Amino acid sequence: xxxxxxxxxxxxxxxxxxxxxxxxxxxxxxxxxxxxxxxxxxxxxxxxxxxxxxxxxxxxxxxxxxxxxxxxxxxxxxxxxxxxxxxxxxxxxxxxxxxxxxxxxxxxxxxxxxxxxxxxxxxxxxxxxxxxxxxxxxxxxxxxxxxxxxxxxxxxxxxxxxxxxxxxxxxxxxxxxxxxxxxxxxxxxxxxxxxxxxxxxxxxxxxxxxxxxxxxxxxxxxxxxxxxxxxxxxxxxxxxxxxxxxxxxxxxxxxxxxxxxxxxxxxxxxxxxxxxxxxxxxxxxxxxxxxxxxxxxxxxxxxxxxxxxxxxxxxxxxxxxxxxxxxxxxxxxxxxxxxxxxxxxxxxxxxxxxxxxxxxxxxxxxxxxxxxxxxxxxxxxxxxxxxxxxxxxxxxxxxxxxxxxxxxxxxxxxxxxxxxxxxxxxxxxxxxxxxxxxxxxxxxxxxxxxxxxxxxxxxxxxxxxxxxxxxxxxxxxxxxxxxxxxxxxxxxxxxxxxxxxxxxxxxxxxxxx
Numbered sequence: 001x002x003x004x005x006x007x008x009x010x011x012x013x014x015x016x017x018x019x020x021x022x023x024x025x026x027x028x029x030x031x032x033x034x035x036x037x038x039x040x041x042x043x044x045x046x047x048x049x050x051x052x053x054x055x056x057x058x059x060x061x062x063x064x065x066x067x068x069x070x071x072x073x074x075x076x077x078x079x080x081x082x083x084x085x086x087x088x089x090x091x092x093x094x095x096x097x098x099x100x101x102x103x104x105x106x107x108x109x110x111x112x113x114x115x116x117x118x119x120x121x122x123x124x125x126x127x128x129x130x131x132x133x134x135x136x137x138x139x140x141x142x143x144x145x146x147x148x149x150x151x152x153x154x155x156x157x158x159x160x161x162x163x164x165x166x167x168x169x170x171x172x173x174x175x176x177x178x179x180x181x182x183x184x185x186x187x188x189x190x191x192x193x194x195x196x197x198x199x200x201x202x203x204x205x206x207x208x209x210x211x212x213x214x215x216x217x218x219x220x221x222x223x224x225x226x227x228x229x230x231x232x233x234x235x236x237x238x239x240x241x242x243x244x245x246x247x248x249x250x251x252x253x254x255x256x257x258x259x260x261x262x263x264x265x266x267x268x269x270x271x272x273x274x275x276x277x278x279x280x281x282x283x284x285x286x287x288x289x290x291x292x293x294x295x296x297x298x299x300x301x302x303x304x305x306x307x308x309x310x311x312x313x314x315x316x317x318x319x320x321x322x323x324x325x326x327x328x329x330x331x332x333x334x335x336x337x338x339x340x341x342x343x344x345x346x347x348x349x350x351x352x353x354x355x356x357x358x359x360x361x362x363x364x365x366x367x368x369x370x371x372x373x374x375x376x377x378x379x380x381x382x383x384x385x386x387x388x389x390x391x392x393x394x395x396x397x398x399x400x401x402x403x404x405x406x407x408x409x410x411x412x413x414x415x416x417x418x419x420x421x422x423x424x425x426x427x428x429x430x431x432x433x434x435x436x437x438x439x440x441x442x443x444x445x446x447x448x449x450x451x452x453x454x455x456x457x458x459x460x461x462x463x464x465x466x467x468x469x470x471x472x473x474x475x476x477x478x479x480x481x482x483x484x485x486x487x488x489x490x491x492x493x494x495x496x497x498x499x500x501x502x503x504x505x506x507x508x509x510x511x512x513x
Contacts, residue, residue: 039070075160288424
């Protein structure tokens with residue numbers, strides 16, 4: 001099975017069923033399938049071949065959904081890039097994977113124009129709402145979406161891929177400050193989606209509300225899983241307006257609601273939330289960071305008819321574990337056991353399996369959901385993909401430290417490296433530090449993650465100013481917001497007279513807090 005079969009099979013079985021609700025529009029499986037076919041054929045006509053990479057640089061929208069499936073149907077590889085990504089980082093991503101095309105919107109025309117001459121592999125741009133006449137894209141072709149699809153057939157193109165072909169690249173922060181491309185085959189993604197829908201007991205009548213960005217794998221898989229089971233996806237751009245989301249949840253009779261601790265914290269602060277009867281809500285899921293025990297209790301009080309699933313995962317294998325809901329009272333701090341069709345275990349510093357309970361070790365994941373590596377980055381790949389049980393097998397060393405109790409339940413302890421996990425996203429301290437050092441007046445900058453009940457970890461920046469320089473926290477944050485994705489912007493900024501350094505001249509972070 002291929003990832004695009006999720007759409008194709010559901011369109012064959014239930015063509016007239018509403019599959020997607022977004023921005024007031026309601027599209028059936030047949031309509032989405034035909035639009036995806038048109039995009040696929042247009043991409044092929046534009047020169048996209050099997051295995052080529054095509055980027056999607058859009059907020060959550062109908063166009064994002066049909067683009068992802070259209071790229072897959074063309075036999076190509078999709079990457080959904082966070083719409084708040086700045087031009088320099090976008091340029092790195094496009095060049096790193098040598099993307100042949102990008103699908104975006106008119107508001108992205110200016111940043112795309114600024115990097116057009118430095119992205120030699122990029123052949124064409126598709127802007128859903130048209131190409132501005134006063135903006136130039138070097139020698140690249142620019143189409144409006146309607147122009148791009150004009151005359152394109154809605155007949156499915158010939159099938160090109162098999163399950164071990166690449167389906168997606170998801171870029172995630174790396175310790176060097178440059179994002180790494182997590183490469184996932186059709187088999188990886190189908191395996192993960194199958195396991196998750198199995199333990200969530202998803203059925204075709206499920207209606208899943210997704211407010212998470214489709215550039216975030218947790219959000220992306222809500223779309224994939226909804227289409228796999230033949231359910232309905234209610235897609236929102238964000239959780240910026242909680243009451244709008246709540247009204248939509250009630251109006252569409254939502255049965256499944258995935259969230260992260262930040263979202264649940266906002267919900268629980270609403271004064272009248274307990275007065276609302278979420279009678280259709282069957283389940284709630286959380287990942288990204290463990291929910292505080294008090295939040296678990298309050299969520300269950302607020303949504304008494306919904307089953308709460310506490311989970312843990314990382315982009316390199318999508319999902320690792322889930323806590324069976326019946327265990328929530330006994331083990332509220334646990335993220336559960338490995339999901340179906342997967343094995344997890346802990347190893348010590350020498351790589352030997354840990355067999356005693358409550359001993360800290362690195363979590364290792366074994367299964368067909370494990371990525372095939374980081375895109376053209378053998379050094380980083382070798383650090384986390386290591387020989388497994390069989391000669392041909394690689395298992396994933398997650399870099400996360402856990403304890404496992406006598407019954408096999410996992411408890412998160414911390415990270416081995418300095419990558420910060422905030423709001424479920426990975427934040428590279430080096431990337432934030434580079435941005436801070438570009439700010440006039442900054443002599444030294446150090447970034448760490450600090451415990452946060454809502455975010456899991458919050459980003460904290462320490463800054464030493466040059467002699468005579470003057471900067472305010474407000475100015476630092478404004479600079480960061482202009483140059484970083486929203487989830488990378490520090491929550492805290494602390495000015496110091498000096499930062500302790502090692503003998504090699506590196507800033508010593510061990511005593512920072």
